[in-house]
Amino acid sequence: MAFKNHAVLSTICFYAFTTLFSLFIASPDSFLNGMSPQSTVVPYDGGQWVLLHQSIGVSAMHMQLLRNNKVILFDRTDMGPSNASYPQGAEQCRNYTVRNRIIIDCTPHSLLYDVAADTFRPLVVNSDTWCSSGAVDPNGTLVQTGGYGSGIQAIRTFSPCDDDTCGWNELEVRLLAQRWYATNQILPDGRVIVFGGRRAFSYEFFPKSDDKSSKRYYMSFLRETTDPYEENNLYPFLHLLPDGNLFIFANNRSILFDYNNRLVVKEFPAMPGGVKRSYPSTGSSVLLPLKMNGNLDGSGRPEVEVLICGGSFAGAYNRSNLDRVYIGASNSCGRIKLMDPDPKWVMEEMPLPRVMGDMLLLPNGDVIILNGAANGTAGWEDAINPVLTPLLYKTYESDPQRRFMRLNPTTIPRMYHSSALLLPDGRILVGGSNPHEMYNFRRAFPTELSLESYLPPYLSPTSAPLRPTIISIETERNIISYGQEFSVNFALSVYNPDVAISVALLTPSFTTHSLAMNQRMVVLDVASLRRLSVFDYKITTRGPPMTTVAPPGYYLIFIIHAGVPSQALWVKVQ
Numbered sequence: 066m067a068f069k070n071h072a073v074l075s076t077i078c079f080y081a082f083t084t085l086f087s088l089f090i091a092s093p094d095s096f097l098n099g100m101s102p103q104s105t106v107v108p109y110d111g112g113q114w115v116l117l118h119q120s121i122g123v124s125a126m127h128m129q130l131l132r133n134n135k136v137i138l139f140d141r142t143d144m145g146p147s148n149a150s151y152p153q154g155a156e157q158c159r160n161y162t163v164r165n166r167i168i169i170d171c172t173p174h175s176l177l178y179d180v181a182a183d184t185f186r187p188l189v190v191n192s193d194t195w196c197s198s199g200a201v202d203p204n205g206t207l208v209q210t211g212g213y214g215s216g217i218q219a220i221r222t223f224s225p226c227d228d229d230t231c232g233w234n235e236l237e238v239r240l241l242a243q244r245w246y247a248t249n250q251i252l253p254d255g256r257v258i259v260f261g262g263r264r265a266f267s268y269e270f271f272p273k274s275d276d277k278s279s280k281r282y283y284m285s286f287l288r289e290t291t292d293p294y295e296e297n298n299l300y301p302f303l304h305l306l307p308d309g310n311l312f313i314f315a316n317n318r319s320i321l322f323d324y325n326n327r328l329v330v331k332e333f334p335a336m337p338g339g340v341k342r343s344y345p346s347t348g349s350s351v352l353l354p355l356k357m358n359g360n361l362d363g364s365g366r367p368e369v370e371v372l373i374c375g376g377s378f379a380g381a382y383n384r385s386n387l388d389r390v391y392i393g394a395s396n397s398c399g400r401i402k403l404m405d406p407d408p409k410w411v412m413e414e415m416p417l418p419r420v421m422g423d424m425l426l427l428p429n430g431d432v433i434i435l436n437g438a439a440n441g442t443a444g445w446e447d448a449i450n451p452v453l454t455p456l457l458y459k460t461y462e463s464d465p466q467r468r469f470m471r472l473n474p475t476t477i478p479r480m481y482h483s484s485a486l487l488l489p490d491g492r493i494l495v496g497g498s499n500p501h502e503m504y505n506f507r508r509a510f511p512t513e514l515s516l517e518s519y520l521p522p523y524l525s526p527t528s529a530p531l532r533p534t535i536i537s538i539e540t541e542r543n544i545i546s547y548g549q550e551f552s553v554n555f556a557l558s559v560y561n562p563d564v565a566i567s568v569a570l571l572t573p574s575f576t577t578h579s580l581a582m583n584q585r586m587v588v589l590d591v592a593s594l595r596r597l598s599v600f601d602y603k604i605t606t607r608g609p610p611m612t613t614v615a616p617p618g619y620y621l622i623f624i625i626h627a628g629v630p631s632q633a634l635w636v637k638v639q
């Protein structure tokens with residue numbers, strides 16, 4: 066028996082060795098070509114695209130993963146029928162007028178996607194959700210706000226359920242301002258801040274439980290960052306920081322904002338280069354992983370870095386929208402350490418320019434950049450040259466020349482109104498794209514109803530021996546308490562003691578318009594790692610230290626070994 070195990074182990078070790086060799090030693094060129102001289106045994110594949118559905122009937126403009134592994138997605142309800150239908154006998158029709166024409170629309174504009182079963186259930190959403198915003202509250206309920214027309218002040222909720230009974234709820238309480246293109250962020254106390262929107266130079270909170278939460282507050286920063294005609298400050302980027310303040314970025318400016326005291330604590334330098342980063346010059350922003358196993362400040366808070374990539378140049382929207390001239394998008398990124406005494410943008414160049422890219426955190430701390438176009442801006446018919454090649458940004462690569470890597474391209478352009486999110490198994494779900502006023506299948510970049518998944522390189526078969534499998538989490542009902550130790554049992558074929566093993570919490574984002582609202586990753590601090598048997602391990606770690614690092618709610622927990630994440634389980638942080 067021992068001999069057999071040994072034989073198996075040495076085979077796997079050899080396998081793992083060749084895998085590590087190809088993962089870490091192959092040159093960037095060989096990644097591009099998919100094969101390196103060394104990798105004839107284990108080719109590096111640059112990731113893989115899988116078409117899940119040619120048509121799901123609804124263009125996935127907004128998406129959110131819920132705690133029961135279902136994805137709620139929707140587009141808008143005021144521009145004609147979708148290609149989806151309700152089950153017979155359960156039709157729901159709405160009447161509205163578009164350009165003096167009455168439209169009777171009996172199609173759903175929202176679907177609930179069951180990831181494991183790969184099936185859909187149509188949902189009724191009544192008020193218009195076009196270009197709206199959302200956040201999941203600590204109970205796992207999606208709080209979804211604003212939109213256009215009938216929905217511009219709407220507050221809707223969706224609470225996940227295990228059967229087919231749950232649906233959208235339209236609340237009686239409404240937003241205090243009209244919010245179209247606003248941003249939502251979950252706060253340490255579980256409230257949601259709803260920030261900005263077109264010509265909405267203010268913010269407010271949900272729920273409106275007390276006096277302070279029932280007011281709307283003026284925000285001059287939003288007025289100041291509005292460019293004439295182009296605006297370039299819609300869907301502002303918001304990140305909750307470990308010190309309790311908000312990082313707010315709009316156009317080319319950013320501030321540290323104390324929303325409790327309505328105080329701009331600090332303004333960061335404008336991001337250089339003449340590039341506008343916010344809608345319609347849409348770039349994308351991520352709060353890089355908060356590392357409890359990294360450098361901490363005197364109060365035990367992790368370092369904070371933000372990365373913003375892509376966008377378009379001043380004047381690009383004027384040209385695309387008025388003249389149909391499509392200026393090349395920006396290839397620049399800025400990265401900033403927010404808590405430095407004198408923070409500065411460190412600029413980097415992507416190998417490809419991109420506007421309307423989606424930036425998502427992968428469980429290993431890298432960032433994937435996908436979707437979008439190389440020329441033009443957001444807006445109807447306002448972009449050309451789809452960028453089909455995703456990029457990997459290796460967050461912890463110390464040589465800036467080696468940070469970006471091209472991944473395998475898709476074949477489906479994902480322009481304006483596309484979206485993407487991380488799934489618990491490490492895949493990226495990619496859908497949507499509709500640069501037209503209504504569903505239109507004749508024009509260039511037709512309304513896209515397909516749903517794809519992208520498997521990052523860590524899901525390639527060659528990474529399999531390195532992948533941990535979570536067996537159990539030793540806490541009651543998978544609840545993780547602030548600052549409390551807990552253990553995770555996992556299995557692993559081959560443990561490589563020379564590479565890091567980590568435990569990470571990730572919040573799934575509400576993604577729309579290149580903005581992954583509430584996306585957040587906390588790398589926990591590891592107390593010990595014990596081997597229990599040949600393949601079984603127990604890692605002991607500590608819950609996040611405070612609500613400003615990880616607001617209460619549902620998180621995906623991953624174990625990451627040699628850059629290869631396990632599949633995630635859901636935990637509740639409280």
Ligand SMILES: *[C@@H]1O[C@H](CO)[C@@H](O)[C@H](O)[C@H]1NC(C)=O
Binds near residue numbers: 120506514
């Ligand atoms: C959507 O429906 C329209 C009208 O019925 C049809 O012409 C079109 O081919 C459909 N598109 C897709 C992608 O299913």
Ligand SMILES: *[C@@H]1O[C@H](CO)[C@@H](O)[C@H](O)[C@H]1NC(C)=O
Binds near residue numbers: 160169
């Ligand atoms: C839509 O309009 C038609 C014609 O005016 C009317 O008969 C029907 O009841 C309306 N349906 C709804 C859902 O309002």
Ligand SMILES: *[C@@H]1O[C@H](CO)[C@@H](O)[C@H](O)[C@H]1NC(C)=O
Binds near residue numbers: 202203204255
């Ligand atoms: C969450 O659920 C609890 C118990 O059902 C309830 O008391 C609380 O108000 C809910 N919180 C939110 C933010 O909805």
Ligand SMILES: *[C@@H]1O[C@H](CO)[C@@H](O)[C@H](O)[C@H]1NC(C)=O
Binds near residue numbers: 292316336379
């Ligand atoms: C930021 O945008 C403003 C308004 O368009 C512009 O005046 C300013 O020059 C820009 N700053 C930088 C550093 O590009």
Ligand SMILES: *[C@@H]1O[C@H](CO)[C@@H](O)[C@H](O)[C@H]1NC(C)=O
Binds near residue numbers: 381
């Ligand atoms: C865009 O057009 C508006 C309105 O004509 C003008 O005020 C603004 O200066 C233009 N912006 C740029 C950067 O050309």
Ligand SMILES: *[C@@H]1O[C@H](CO)[C@@H](O)[C@H](O)[C@H]1NC(C)=O
Binds near residue numbers: 393394449
């Ligand atoms: C797209 O942008 C590139 C780079 O700026 C530019 O050279 C090219 O002419 C643009 N394409 C079109 C069709 O405008």
